[in-house]
Amino acid sequence: MPQASMPQAGTPRVVIVGAGFAGLAAARALGNAAIDVTVIDRRNHNLFQPLLYQVATAALSPADISEPIRRTLGRYRNIEVMLAEVTGVDAAARTVRLNGGSSLPYDRLVIATGSEYNYFGHDDWRTWAPGLKTIHEARLIRQRLLLAFEKAELSRDPDEKKALLTSVIIGGGPTGVEMAGAIAELGRFMITRDFRKLEHDQMRVVLVEAGPKILAAFPDNLVQYALRELEKTGVEVLTNLPVVSVTKDEVVAGSTRIRTGCVIWGAGVKASPAGKWLGIEGKAGGRIPVEPDLSITGFPDIFAIGDTALGLAEDGKPLPALAQVAKQQGEYLGKALKEKLLDGKAAGPFRFHDRGNTAVIGRNAAIFDFGRWTLKGHVAWLLWAIVHVYLLVNFEKRLLVSIQWIWRYLTRQRGARLIDENAAAFVPSSTQRTET
Amino acid sequence: MPQASMPQAGTPRVVIVGAGFAGLAAARALGNAAIDVTVIDRRNHNLFQPLLYQVATAALSPADISEPIRRTLGRYRNIEVMLAEVTGVDAAARTVRLNGGSSLPYDRLVIATGSEYNYFGHDDWRTWAPGLKTIHEARLIRQRLLLAFEKAELSRDPDEKKALLTSVIIGGGPTGVEMAGAIAELGRFMITRDFRKLEHDQMRVVLVEAGPKILAAFPDNLVQYALRELEKTGVEVLTNLPVVSVTKDEVVAGSTRIRTGCVIWGAGVKASPAGKWLGIEGKAGGRIPVEPDLSITGFPDIFAIGDTALGLAEDGKPLPALAQVAKQQGEYLGKALKEKLLDGKAAGPFRFHDRGNTAVIGRNAAIFDFGRWTLKGHVAWLLWAIVHVYLLVNFEKRLLVSIQWIWRYLTRQRGARLIDENAAAFVPSSTQRTET
Incomplete structure (x- = not known):
């Protein structure tokens, strides 16, 4: 497979699908660890979505708020970036299927494919x-x-x-x-x-x-x-x-x-259709329910973070689909995977820290x-x-x-x-x- | 016509087709004069072409080297900007035909439609x-x-x-x-x-x-x-x-x-096909031959400037298709039209002043x-x-x-x-x- 033409025996492999706030935070937290990480995205760049409305209204240029994913992760020698589209997951064989028919093995899979606009059937x-x-x-x-x-x-x-x-x-x-x-x-x-x-x-x-x-x-x-x-x-x-x-x-x-x-x-948004890869009907807005460690219920080696995941706050309410939730989940999961895979330590449950909510009117x-x-x-x-x-x-x-x-x-x-x-x-x- | 819903009797009308270096320079020179000027372009922006290669090689963003034509000319209250495509010229009726079938009258017409790449028949x-x-x-x-x-x-x-x-x-x-x-x-x-x-x-x-x-x-x-x-x-x-x-x-x-x-x-480039509007076979690279006052031979009210015109230097050699030639021709023509239309004065012939030629290797x-x-x-x-x-x-x-x-x-x-x-x-x- 492409992310490690000379695989070291025993080096654990983490595949992260999606390089938004959640996926990038998870990848960064795994940076320079003794883990082979592959980040797959359909686009070559990440995007600072909170300012995208300024591109739409002619105030900023696209390049001002985006960066090639390769560049963002370029300093971490253990991370590969692939421009590709995931078409399915074989949870039993622990492989991810890509467009073009090839596939990629993983030890742990992170699904961070975000959300899309919901046209409610129209x-x-x-x-x-x-x-x-x-x-x-x-x-x-x-x-x-x-x-x-x-x-x-x-x-x-x-x-x-x-x-x-x-x-x-x-x-x-x-x-x-x-x-x-x-x-x-x-x-x-x-x-x-x-x-x-x-x-x-x-x-x-x-x-x-x-x-x-x-x-x-x-x-x-x-x-x-x-x-x-x-x-x-x-x-x-x-x-x-x-x-x-x-x-x-x-x-x-x-x-x-x-x-x-x-x-x-x-x-309104709905989760990306990544749940289908695992045969999961998403809940509210198609979001995939996750356990306190962010693993997908019934799939202990597969995790969902960011907008595509339905995490719960300490009071049992669903966490909102916000950048700060995605980022914190990514950071938590990257660190947790590192501790688990390298030291065998289990992390505590994910806890969201609310940094406040904002909107600009003009x-x-x-x-x-x-x-x-x-x-x-x-x-x-x-x-x-x-x-x-x-x-x-x-x-x-x-x-x-x-x-x-x-x-x-x-x-x-x-x-x-x-x-x-x-x-x-x-x-x-x-x-x-x-x-x- | 759209550029002057309340035309003042006797105000001369200049129509400029194309807002590149030549067209913009001509428009600016006519700015705030007692002349109705309409600038027509197929695009809403001008473009600083000498740096376009830096957009192609990911060094700059498009907006860094371009500006809406409306904004460039916004300070001149006598200039209208139209986003439209010219499809022909009726020299006898002194009108320009636009896509959509409408037409626009002029007293003087300036053709500054530039050049395109020449694939030499392929x-x-x-x-x-x-x-x-x-x-x-x-x-x-x-x-x-x-x-x-x-x-x-x-x-x-x-x-x-x-x-x-x-x-x-x-x-x-x-x-x-x-x-x-x-x-x-x-x-x-x-x-x-x-x-x-x-x-x-x-x-x-x-x-x-x-x-x-x-x-x-x-x-x-x-x-x-x-x-x-x-x-x-x-x-x-x-x-x-x-x-x-x-x-x-x-x-x-x-x-x-x-x-x-x-x-x-x-x-290599060839002139825009504007010559066809007047039934003119362009010369070298399709460029339209012009007189010393930049009027098109045989059409004293129609002028061609920039890459689309075949002007001659004092030594009789054709002027190169360069930004500085276009700019100088535009400035000269704008000034000459103003003097002619408002004061009845005839300008001397156009003279190109060579500012030097440059290329960057890296x-x-x-x-x-x-x-x-x-x-x-x-x-x-x-x-x-x-x-x-x-x-x-x-x-x-x-x-x-x-x-x-x-x-x-x-x-x-x-x-x-x-x-x-x-x-x-x-x-x-x-x-x-x-x-x-």
């Missing part, structure tokens, strides 16, 4: 309402958003113009709130500065939530604050409106029809929930920025993102307003109402 | 050997290059591995030389740091030139220096070898067959040809870097590029090693020789 909506999980999707959203403005500038039909300038964000979680705030700021700036035939009052940003409130995981005082700030930025928040239909240019939520030029999906406005106390406003926004810069992967990215944020703060300019392809080809002739 | 080669003109192509090349290394890491067939690690650059002009040097540096670094199963001596970078020497526009002492530096970096230079065939994994040049994982085309190695004197080596490289940072569009980009270059100089790391899509899908199963 996968056809995905075409018109992309989620925000990959660089590809972020670029797609950026392109649609910017193209809608370009088309609106060319249109001479006021209704069409208004529809093109309406963005609909489905789902009132942190990602939806962040996208809505960022789109409102971007749109207002572009209309003021760069477009001649568009007016502020023609632009709408609508945040649609099926439940009774947005930011459901946050306490009420923060939600009220967020609502006020969103309103100030020009975002309309509609609650109790489950989405009924999504087409190219219209969203129907409850009985409300909204014509739109750009739809973004952020309404310029100078963010919220933090630390459980016992909360923070909002300018100070929260500054803390949010500092924490997120700190969490970036290296000094270069921290410097680059800081400079771009400071630049943006001072000028309101966004540096990455690129439509990648031959953009004119995307403008259908019917919307080009130039005089003939 | 347009099918384009699929396997993309040129380096757009962000899309730069990303495509980056993706192929990085994927070839990923495939090589997985391959267990030494011949296949060697083929995948062989890059072929066709065309020994500045772009070809810059790409070859940058790929050699990138490949060597990645093999040392990030790949476990690849060796330096398995990597090849081959620069193929049909003529007797590379960098034909430069004096011999600089060419000799460039050859030595390329050799040091690990680039093989093959001259007098016209390319006979290009397929997915093989280039045949003369009688030499080279198996390869990544082919890049840089072998770390610490560049060449400058200023006509009377030349410069090479470390100092030339530093000058090259300073000039190119200075030529970037604003302070933010200058700062971002400087930081990335300094970071790269110190660490040899390249920040943008991204394969964008679901990369594993690109790895065909036949190359995945993992043990079964």
Whole structure:
């Protein structure tokens, strides 16, 4: 097998599938130990997802928030990185099957394949309402958003113009709130500065939530604050409106029809379908139930961490699908595997330490929930920025993102307003109402 | 028409097609004059093409070297920007036809549509050997290059591995030389740091030139220096070898067959087909002959500037297709049109001022040809870097590029090693020789 052409007899093998927050943390914790580690991912890069909405809204470049997995793990000589797709697991033979038909043996298997957006049975909506999980999707959203403005500038039909300038964000979680705030700021700036035939009052940003409130995981005082700030930025928040239909240019939520030029999906996630490899029906959102040591119930050599796992907090409640849970699970599991495989020691159960929950609404406005106390406003926004810069992967990215944020703060300019392809080809002739 | 819903009687209209170096310079020179200017481009952004090879080799992000045309021209209230594609010109009616069937009137028309790569009748080669003109192509090349290394890491067939690690650059002009040097540096670094199963001596970078020497526009002492530096970096230079065939994994040049994982085309350009709009057969490389005032022969109201125009130097020789020629022609024409349209003054003929010619070979190695004197080596490289940072569009980009270059100089790391899509899908199963 490729990860050890000259295997040392007796060196234990750990295979980690997925190099997100969870998988990378587990790999790092196993770094430079006397264990052969193989990390498999379908992509060549990791991604700092909390800032992906800034790529979608033209504030940052993809490379600012991602790094090749090889580079992240390059310093650990015991870790191999494979660009491949896992298609199945043979738990009896202890092998992982890869696309192309080959397979890879393991002593311990770690499944950290994350989550994907849940369209609740309407996968056809995905075409018109992309989620925000990959660089590809972020670029797609950026392109649609910017193209809608370009088309609106060319249109001479006021209704069409208004529809093109309406963005609909489905789902009132942190990602939806962040996208809505960022789109409102971007749109207002572009209309003021760069477009001649568009007016502020023609632009709408609508945040649609099926439940009774947005930011459901946050306490009420923060939600009220967020609502006020969103309103100030020009975002309309509609609650109790489950989405009924999504087409190219219209969203129907409850009985409300909204014509739109750009739809973004952020309404809940489901676990990756990795459970199928083991014949497991996932529970809530397809997540795989795990034991206190994060092994999958019934499979003591196979572990699940991050969004794909359904871990339980000490109070018996399911842990949320958050980056900090994924990271802590990865760190715990890497260390536990090392102790078990090398010293035969059994680790205690995984314990989640809540570092607080945050969302940013826009310029100078963010919220933090630390459980016992909360923070909002300018100070929260500054803390949010500092924490997120700190969490970036290296000094270069921290410097680059800081400079771009400071630049943006001072000028309101966004540096990455690129439509990648031959953009004119995307403008259908019917919307080009130039005089003939 | 869209560029002036409230046209002032008598305000002259200038339409500029293409927002590259030439078109933008012309538009800027017309900025805030009492003239209605419309700039039409198929893309929403301009592009600093001299650094595009750094996007293709993962050193910079697309947004570092491009800016929305709207933003560049946003400060001039008399300039409209249209994202559209021109399909024809009616010189008698003085209108430009757009995709979608609409049309736009002009008093003066400026054609600045640039050039494209010339495959000399073999347009099918384009699929396997993309040129380096757009962000899309730069990303495509980056993706192929990085994927070839990923495939090589997985391959267990030494011949296949060697083929995948062989890059072929066709065309020994500045772009070809810059790409070859940058790929050699990138490949060597990645093999040392990030790949476990690849060796330096398995990597090849081959620069193929049909003529007797590379960098034909430069004096011999600089060419000799460039050859030595390329050799040091690990680039093989093959001259007098016209390319006979290009397929997915093989280039045949003369009688030499080279198996390869990544082919890049840089072998000569031809003018955009704008001449066809006027029924003009272009001359050398399809370029449109222009008068000393840059009007197209026989069309006193239509001007051609930049790569698409065949201007003549004072000695009667054709001007080269260079950014500095384009920029100077744009500046001259913008000023001349303003004087003519507003004051009725006729401008003197266009005169090109040669600012010198440069190419960069790699770390610490560049060449400058200023006509009377030349410069090479470390100092030339530093000058090259300073000039190119200075030529970037604003302070933010200058700062971002400087930081990335300094970071790269110190660490040899390249920040943008991204394969964008679901990369594993690109790895065909036949190359995945993992043990079964």
